[in-house]
Amino acid sequence: MTDIIHRVGIKAPLSKVYAALSTIEGVAGWWTAATTGVSEPGETIDFEFMTPGGERIGAMAMRVVAMDPDKQVHWRCTAGPDEWIGTDVVFRLVHEDDYTIVRFGHRNWREAVEFTEHCSMKWAIFLLSLKQLVETGEGRPSPNDIKIDNWN
């Protein structure tokens, strides 16, 4: 099993970061503008990714496994790229030195493939977008995300 892991610090209270991770409107502000569904344990959230020109790049669905206010959000992928199915996306929050620290993991990939490398870099870009959203009020969700390679 392989995990993508990142750590980012956001100058904001836990509750503001948690809101950006635990609500549809919040996630739409930093990951993809096309976020729909119900963000409650046991329910499913749907995500679509487009090019700036409106072409569909991909889509995925996450079942909400757990939501602990100001502590963590845990999703499990139920639809999307084959490599993602069954993987876990977990955001754990702690407060430290005026920062809310997000300890991010996209865990339980069956193996590390080139697409994993791409996704690791891309998650870093989206965590920067999350930081920017919470600190400034404006993130860079898809389709306005920073493009990092020939895949996206």
Place this chain on the structure above:
Amino acid sequence: MTDIIHRVGIKAPLSKVYAALSTIEGVAGWWTAATTGVSEPGETIDFEFMTPGGERIGAMAMRVVAMDPDKQVHWRCTAGPDEWIGTDVVFRLVHEDDYTIVRFGHRNWREAVEFTEHCSMKWAIFLLSLKQLVETGEGRPSPNDIKIDNWN
């Protein structure tokens, strides 16, 4: 063992990206301005990291394990943070769709700790700096790197 892996695509010929990875001047343009030593197989490169205010954050040394023009650069850490000693930093290059693709690995961490999460995010920032350096002529090496959390 744990690996940090990333993939980034740079709109430039292989030779330009290889130069940014295989020369002291190149690396000083995207990782840390305080890069010294000899970038040749068997030799050692030294890196220092400072805050924008001039305070020393840390330092490390890498022995050059291999350099294959336009293909790869491979370093092994011989001094620095305890978790880094003995780990491998590898940049593999391939050309694809007008991009030079950098397949990056910081490999063979003894275990995944919170510092690994920080370093994974920070490597993504520095790979963006590498992309920016090669594509625009100006990177964001330390001490002008983007700060991501309360550690750096």
